[in-house]
Amino acid sequence: MSNETAVRLTIQKGLRRRKTKRLMMILGGLVVLAVAAALVLYAMRGTASFFRMPSEITGEDISSGRPLRLGGFVEKGSVNKENGTRITFAITDFSNKETVKFDGVLPDLFREGQGIIAEGHFVPDGVFVADRVLAKHDETYVPKDIVDRLKAQGLWEAYQKHER
Structure with missing residues (x-):
């Protein structure tokens, strides 16, 4: 394996880790938003008129x-x-x-x-x-x-x- 191929593989692994980390952050944010919306709806359940x-x-x-x-x-x-x-x-x-x-x-x-x-x-x-x-x-x-x-x-x- 040449030195150039090794560098390319290292860069690709780093990019995959960044994409995975970004995806996990987005999913975590969506989960937090869903929990917050559920709590608001639960708190307002008896007050809707x-x-x-x-x-x-x-x-x-x-x-x-x-x-x-x-x-x-x-x-x-x-x-x-x-x-x-x-x-x-x-x-x-x-x-x-x-x-x-x-x-x-x-x-x-x-x-x-x-x-x-x-x-x-x-x-x-x-x-x-x-x-x-x-x-x-x-x-x-x-x-x-x-x-x-x-x-x-x-x-x-x-x-x-x-x-x-």
Whole structure:
């Protein structure tokens, strides 16, 4: 074996070692990234909050007890104030309605016919227990996702008649 061939083989071995080392570093980085993503998802497993309208509520939403955002309009004639800060009302999308119980201070803009979003969960008897109630900020504003959902369900015209 000539001296030139020996040098060539040494260089090739060095290059292979570098490629192998680089590949191991990349694979190690991907493993660390995957573990970090898994930890983040595990930590957030119970905090994801899904947005639903009353006509989109399923039996799974009710039985799971997971956090939800229930959006729609406060049904006229459904507001019932109980002792202290407890209140019961119905949220409707003009197709279905869901009963909501809330214990706390309501936003100043809360009233019958008002568009709201209630954050909370369903209890086994099918009542939505809200931890927080959010009201829209003026008479003409309706969030785009609510408009899109009402249009998809063919309820947009009913909403517009309701508002007038």
